[in-house]
């Protein structure tokens with residue numbers, strides 16, 4: 211049997227000097243072991259769990275307007291969960307997978323009331339932020355001030371081993387379906403404005419499931435999951451209402467988006483029509499927040515549970531922000547960084563306003579707020595992922611390791627950090643289960659219900675993540691089947707995480723470490739990252755122990771070939787379950803000039819639309835038929851099956 215052990219080797223761990231002095235790491239990433247215990251330490255046998263907080267994590271953000279009186283923000287007394295020995299975690303992961311997900315204790319009250327009679331189902335507010343980097347939140351040691359986010363996170367549960375996808379459409383597709391990109395056909399790049407492509411209508415969405423469970427479902431903000439025909443629009447994919455943009459990343463005030471010369475159009479919608487009358491030159495962060503608040507004001511929280519998906523355009527480029535937010539960042543010399551910081555501050559204020567509205571209109575006590583970035587930061591547009599490697603659009607940690615937290619009075623253990631693996635596909639089963647909806651077997655989810663891991667610090671059922679397999683992306687020049695031991699062609703771009711291990715093949719993308727641009731002297735840090743990049747040339751395979759080396763500095767692929775083989779074998783297994791890539795050619799009919807100056811559906815064939823609609827309706831009715839929250843014990847079971855690779859660690863020697 212495969213043994214997880216170090217075998218007497220020692221890891222060289224280098225910590226960037228600026229971090230040590232800034233004190234960032236010890237608190238927010240797993241503190242790297244000291245060199246003495248690097249290779250010799252016995253394997254950590256504790257199950258991954260949400261660790262109790264360090265005392266300073268629970269203190270509310272300093273000097274915030276709402277800091278003192280916010281009684282609902284009171285932290286609970288710290289609890290010290292008794293560590294449980296769980297040697298099962300050291301079984302082969304394939305076996306583990308077969309044990310844990312189905313065997314989870316499901317008898318909990320999802321509202322965490324500790325045995326109280328079940329109250330009404332919780333309201334769910336999902337806040338997705340565009341391109342916020344790992345370091346772009348106050349509590350990760352940023353120079354950007356985010357008192358609201360810091361406080362909400364400190365009083366909730368910080369997700370400190372939380373992953374998303376490296377780009378907009380991929381992350382959104384996985385949030386909406388609970389499925390990896392290889393299972394929706396969206397493995398490659400993003401859905402471009404001019405492509406006749408969208409999240410396949412066959413794929414059941416999170417709002418569909420919540421609507422089916424009786425929720426009132428609303429979306430405000432950026433869609434970016436395609437719109438070439440009407441059936442693709444948010445209001446056809448499970449949302450009762452939609453206000454926002456189909457593309458995002460347009461002008462923050464005029465809401466125009468250009469996709470190249472002569473390809474410009476208005477991109478603000480109310481339902482399925484352009485919202486011309488809504489356009490009052492309002493900055494989108496303010497506009498979307500107002501809309502979200504008006505949805506809260508016009509709904510009765512006691513009548514029906516509400517799902518609000520608030521997908522901000524911020525803090526993606528273009529770097530635009532009302533002047534008053536810039537003032538506090540005069541000290542940042544780098545102009546893009548200064549503007550970006552101001553945009554984050556405006557966003558922080560927006561979340562503050564939203565939280566006040568949740569209280570004012572009677573939602574707060576029974577609400578689960580999830581906050582998540584959609585991918586890593588773009589250093590060229592002000593973002594920072596330091597000290598993580600790479601940036602947005604790469605498979606390095608800087609592209610996929612995200613800022614995320616859950617805030618809710620319903621959490622059982624508040625003020626904690628969850629160090630269990632959590633992935634963006636997990637929200638689908640987690641939130642549908644919280645909402646007491648059904649998870650039918652035919653959903654074939656890639657996500658896990660992680661509520662107990664987050665709320666109570668139980669071990670997470672998730673032990674691995676397929677970050678992606680992209681068969682279209684540029685091939686690694688030196689990659690080959692031979693380099694992949696005949697199991698995998700290492701020219702192909704792919705990344706897989708299993709426990710501590712992360713394997714990358716192909717071209718992972720821009721591989722530098724980009725130091726924060728506020729540093730006056732960058733000499734030291736530059737030297738560090740230049741040294742490291744050199745050894746990457748010509749490589750097509752990397753193996754990292756991410757727990758020990760979250761910065762991906764020490765490639766272990768030569769040292770642990772047997773691990774590499776097992777992971778390649780696993781990749782090949784995943785690859786066999788992939789559906790064909792959908793990446794159609796540009797369609798010039800998409801040009802807004804043929805559509806009244808608006809980005810919008812351009813497939814006009816009514817028969818085609820009608821057929822699609824019928825297909826969609828049937829699909830939806832079928833699932834409607836299987837409602838609903840009557841039988842909780844049954845509904846709580848997250849059913850998993852099918853395409854997930856079986857026993858990955860049985861590699862033919």
Ligand SMILES: *[C@@H]1O[C@H](CO)[C@@H](O)[C@H](O)[C@H]1NC(C)=O
Nearest residue numbers: 389393394410412413414789
């Ligand atoms: C999503 O839709 C695609 C295209 O129709 C299909 O191949 C795939 O099986 C669907 N996946 C899921 C998870 O529904």
Ligand SMILES: *[C@@H]1O[C@H](CO)[C@@H](O)[C@H](O)[C@H]1NC(C)=O
Nearest residue numbers: 495496499556557559560563
């Ligand atoms: C927050 O609310 C205040 C008071 O209504 C308002 O002036 C401000 O513009 C709001 N901020 C955002 C970002 O929505």
Ligand SMILES: *[C@@H]1O[C@H](CO)[C@@H](O)[C@H](O)[C@H]1NC(C)=O
Nearest residue numbers: 697698699700702782785786
């Ligand atoms: C992945 O699967 C496709 C389709 O079956 C196959 O053509 C390709 O060779 C596989 N890729 C690798 C690297 O195994």
Ligand SMILES: *[C@@H]1O[C@H](CO)[C@@H](O)[C@H](O)[C@H]1NC(C)=O
Nearest residue numbers: 688689690692693747748749
């Ligand atoms: C390229 O791949 C070959 C075969 O796997 C290997 O021998 C060689 O060292 C690689 N070159 C570099 C620069 O890594």
Ligand SMILES: *[C@@H]1O[C@H](CO)[C@@H](O)[C@H](O)[C@H]1NC(C)=O
Nearest residue numbers: 215216253254710755757758
């Ligand atoms: C990976 O890192 C973790 C945390 O430092 C350590 O417990 C584990 O033994 C390491 N695994 C190997 C094979 O080095």
Ligand SMILES: *[C@@H]1O[C@H](CO)[C@@H](O)[C@H](O)[C@H]1NC(C)=O
Nearest residue numbers: 839840841842843844845847
């Ligand atoms: C609920 O599920 C349980 C176990 O599956 C079953 O025994 C019970 O009859 C179900 N109740 C209803 C109302 O369907």
Ligand SMILES: [Ca+2]
Nearest residue numbers: 340341378584
């Ligand atoms: Ca993004």
